[in-house]
Amino acid sequence: xxxxxxxxTVKKATLAQAASLCAEHGITGIGPWRxxxxxxxxxxxxxxxxxxxxxxxxxxxxxxxxxxxxxxALADNRRAVEExxxxxxxxxxxxxxxxxxxxxxxxxxxxxxxxxxxxxxPYASGLGVRLAIEPLHPMFCADRAVVSTLGQxxxxxxxxxxxxxxxxxxTYHVWWDPELFGQITRAAGRxxxxxxxxxxxxxPADMLLGRGHVGDGHIDFAPIxxxxxxxxxxxxxxxxxxxxxxWDTDPAETVKTVVDRHLTHLGPL
Amino acid sequence: xxxxxxxxTVKKATLAQAASLCAEHGITGIGPWRxxxxxxxxxxxxxxxxxxxxxxxxxxxxxxxxxxxxxxALADNRRAVEExxxxxxxxxxxxxxxxxxxxxxxxxxxxxxxxxxxxxxPYASGLGVRLAIEPLHPMFCADRAVVSTLGQxxxxxxxxxxxxxxxxxxTYHVWWDPELFGQITRAAGRxxxxxxxxxxxxxPADMLLGRGHVGDGHIDFAPIxxxxxxxxxxxxxxxxxxxxxxWDTDPAETVKTVVDRHLTHLGPL
Numbered sequence: 001x002x003x004x005x006x007x008x009t010v011k012k013a014t015l016a017q018a019a020s021l022c023a024e025h026g027i028t029g030i031g032p033w034r035x036x037x038x039x040x041x042x043x044x045x046x047x048x049x050x051x052x053x054x055x056x057x058x059x060x061x062x063x064x065x066x067x068x069x070x071x072x073a074l075a076d077n078r079r080a081v082e083e084x085x086x087x088x089x090x091x092x093x094x095x096x097x098x099x100x101x102x103x104x105x106x107x108x109x110x111x112x113x114x115x116x117x118x119x120x121x122p123y124a125s126g127l128g129v130r131l132a133i134e135p136l137h138p139m140f141c142a143d144r145a146v147v148s149t150l151g152q153x154x155x156x157x158x159x160x161x162x163x164x165x166x167x168x169x170x171t172y173h174v175w176w177d178p179e180l181f182g183q184i185t186r187a188a189g190r191x192x193x194x195x196x197x198x199x200x201x202x203x204p205a206d207m208l209l210g211r212g213h214v215g216d217g218h219i220d221f222a223p224i225x226x227x228x229x230x231x232x233x234x235x236x237x238x239x240x241x242x243x244x245x246x247w248d249t250d251p252a253e254t255v256k257t258v259v260d261r262h263l264t265h266l267g268p269l
Numbered sequence: 270x271x272x273x274x275x276x277x278t279v280k281k282a283t284l285a286q287a288a289s290l291c292a293e294h295g296i297t298g299i300g301p302w303r304x305x306x307x308x309x310x311x312x313x314x315x316x317x318x319x320x321x322x323x324x325x326x327x328x329x330x331x332x333x334x335x336x337x338x339x340x341x342a343l344a345d346n347r348r349a350v351e352e353x354x355x356x357x358x359x360x361x362x363x364x365x366x367x368x369x370x371x372x373x374x375x376x377x378x379x380x381x382x383x384x385x386x387x388x389x390x391p392y393a394s395g396l397g398v399r400l401a402i403e404p405l406h407p408m409f410c411a412d413r414a415v416v417s418t419l420g421q422x423x424x425x426x427x428x429x430x431x432x433x434x435x436x437x438x439x440t441y442h443v444w445w446d447p448e449l450f451g452q453i454t455r456a457a458g459r460x461x462x463x464x465x466x467x468x469x470x471x472x473p474a475d476m477l478l479g480r481g482h483v484g485d486g487h488i489d490f491a492p493i494x495x496x497x498x499x500x501x502x503x504x505x506x507x508x509x510x511x512x513x514x515x516w517d518t519d520p521a522e523t524v525k526t527v528v529d530r531h532l533t534h535l536g537p538l
Contacts, residue, residue, distance in 0.1 A: 104489040110447070139408040141445035142487040143470050152447045176410035178379070178421040201412050205474040218411040220373040 001225060003262045003269050004029025004058040006195065006240035007036045010251035015040035019053045021255045026269045029058040029236035031193070034083060043086030050087075057089040058236045059132065059168075059193045064094035066116040067109040067146055068101075077120050085127040091192040092124065093132045093168055098143040109146045114156055117165060125164045132192030133157060134168035137176075139207060150174050150183040157190055166192030169228055170240070172199055172211050175219045184227040191233040196221065196266070197241040204244070211241045214261040221265045237266055270494060272531045272538050273298025273327040275464065275509035276305045279520035284309035288322045290524045295538045298327040298505035300462070303352060312355030319356075326358040327505045328401065328437075328462045333363035335385040336378040336415055337370075346389055354396040360461040361393065362401045362437055367412040378415045383425055386434060394433045401461030402426060403437035406445075408476060419443050419452040426459055435461030438497055439509070441468055441480050444488045453496040460502040465490065465535070466510040473513070480510045483530040490534045506535055 005027050007018050015036050022030055030050060037060070040046045050057060063080035066073040077094075084092040096113045099106065117131060124131050133153040136145035147153050150167060157165040167190050174180055176199075184191075198217030203210035214221060225237070239258045246254055262269065274296050276287050284305045291299055299319060306329070309315045319326060332349035335342040346363075353361040365382045368375065386400060393400050402422040405414035416422050419436060426434040436459050443449055445468075453460075467486030472479035483490060494506070508527050515523055531538065 099487055104487055106445075106489065137408065138406065138445040139472070139476075142468055148445050149447060155447075176375075176407040176417050178418060178424075199411055203408070203476060207408075207472060207476075218368055218373055220375065 001194070001229065001237045001267055002029060003027050003259065003266070004031050004056070004236035004238040005255065005258065006031040006061065006238045007033050008061065009239055009241045009246070009258065010254055011247040013251040015046055016049060017251060019050055019055055021252060022055055023053040025255050025259050027255070027259065028054070028269070029056045029238065031059045031061060031238045031240065032057065032087070033061045034080060037083060037087065043083040047087050056236065057087045058238050059091040059093050060084040060087055060089050062093040062095050062134070063131070065097040067097035067099070067112045069112040069115055074116065074119055077116070078123055081120070081124045081127055081129045084129045090128055090130050091132045091166065092129050093134050093193060095134055095136060096145050096147050098141065098146060106146060113147060117156060117160065121160055121164050130163055130166045130192055132166045132168050134170060135173055137173045149177055149179065150187065151179055154183060154186055154190065162189040166190045168193045168195060169224075170195035171219050171221065171224055172197050175199060175224065180224070181227050184224070184231050188231040191228060191231060191235075193238055194228045194233055194235065195238045195240045197239065209242050209244045211243050213241060213246070213257055214239070214265045225266055237262070270463070270498065270506045270536055271298060272296050272528065272535070273300050273325070273505035273507040274524065274527065275300040275330065275507045276302050277330065278508055278510045278515070278527065279523055280516040282520040284315055285318060286520060288319055288324055290521055291324055292322040294524050294528050296524070296528065297323070297538070298325045298507065300328045300330060300507045300509065301326065301356070302330045303349060306352060306356065312352040316356050325505065326356045327507050328360040328362050329353040329356055329358050331362040331364050331403075332400070334366040336366035336368070336381045338381040338384055343385065343388055346385070347392055350389070350393045350396055350398045353398045359397055359399050360401045360435065361398050362403050362462060364403055364405060365414050365416050367410065367415060375415060382416060386425060386429065390429055390433050399432055399435045399461055401435045401437050403439060404442055406442040418446055418448065419456065420448055423452060423455055423459065431458040435459045437462045437464060438493075439464035440488050440490065440493055441466045444468060444493065449493070450496050453493070453500050457500040460497060460500060460504070462507055463494075463497045463502055463504065464507045464509045466508065478511050478513045480512050482510060482515070482526055483508070483534045494535055506531070
């Protein structure tokens with residue numbers, strides 16, 4: 001499976017630096033975050049930059065955070081769709097958001113995800129962008145994503161065509177799920193992105209930053225990767241690692257490690 | 270639903286102190302941990318003590334940690350079964366254990382849970398003790414419990430009679446689960462214990478200790494409690510909170526808070 005570098009893995013690099021490192025190390029894909037794209041002069045400028053390095057934009061991170069279903073959230077998601085289209089990627093990753101402030105109504109928050117998709121799909125689809133629902137680990141259910149499993153993401157995707165709403169398989173978020181392999185099979189045609197990083201214990205104080213390089217933790221990548229492949233996914237595998245000590249490392253060093261681990265655990269570049 | 274105090278909530282109290290506080294505050298059930306029972310002179314002495322206060326022992330915490338399937342682990346679980354029987358409770362809570370040291374083989378660890386149940390059920394059943402599988406939050410999958418959902422616990426329970434293998438519903442571990450209500454319905458006849466505490470964000474550095482008093486966090490208790498009741502559960506609700514700052518509080522104060530929150534969120538004592 002070909003390798004893509006998610007820019008969150010090299011947080012202190014600019015888009016130009018990340019792209020240059022990719023080219024230097026034989027990485028053919030890149031998954032930028034919106035803030036990095038903005039700093040690079042916006043989506044059109046970013047695309048020219050990335051085209052110059054021959055990089056495929058595998059996804060844009062991220063839209064979502066629309067469980068409150070506010071007009072602002074929906075408008076921001078339409079902008080994210082436009083940016084994805086301008087970047088030349090068909091996949092906009094969505095982290096759906098947690099409980100509304102002060103609310104304990106999980107079913108209502110989840111219903112708002114379905115409503116937001118209904119609102120956004122026609123617009124995204126018109127621009128050739130697929131909305132890619134990313135289930136987050138259940139430990140983020142209260143504050144970041146009320147969609148916690150691949151099965152739940154697929155239930156939300158089901159009313160829409162496979163080119164309209166997809167799902168993200170991120171090993172960190174789904175590796176524990178007893179239903180994982182069945183749901184990956186079910187996801188055939190809807191896998192927007194396959195993201196990897198490892199589950200390391202103990203988690204640090206900030207749970208968001210507890211992810212490890214592939215191979216440093218407890219996840220068995222081979223069977224998950226094979227299941228994603230068997231489901232017909234032919235895209236890149238995107239390495240997305242949130243980890244303060246990796247962020248503090250020289251990005252060139254990090255990219256080298258990412259490539260080494262990819263070759264060991266995931267196959268050729 | 271009647272209230273039971275799990276001794277982990279008042280970690281610095283002895284069993285006698287905890288029992289006395291229960292009696293004083295109108296709490297009719299208690300769920301002791303094995304270490305507390307041992308310190309109280311063993312299960313038979315503990316039972317005399319608790320009988321003296323008129324307390325029902327709602328469960329014993331805990332057996333399990335048998336994903337390595339060692340002879341020692343199985344022997345220790347047989348001792349836990351004997352202690353449950355001596356305490357006069359039919360419910361032995363099992364935290365099944367994480368991945369074996371150095372292993373990434375989650376299916377193998379899960380298969381060992383099924384094998385361990387097969388080994389233990391005849392012995393437990395002979396002593397009138399039900400093995401109560403507790404699914405733990407997926408964030409504990411690597412290191413504490415490879416059983417992460419109520420559905421998965423019920424799949425493991427299914428080969429056995431409802432009086433032989435049950436499940437624990439602990440709000441902290443299962444509140445996020447999109448399948449929760451369906452699985453509680455499915456659990457009818459097998460609910461060994463209903464435990465409560467709240468999900469508070471941000472979690473502290475030690476994830477084990479991040480639980481809050483009922484009402485302090487994001488969990489909506491009423492619908493879960495109602496579902497447990499609808500599933501035919503007639504036992505106590507056991508308050509089990511792991512939280513350093515609660516542990517540092519005077520146990521009498523903690524018990525008072527537990528009672529107040531119970532009356533507000535869960536009903537009469």
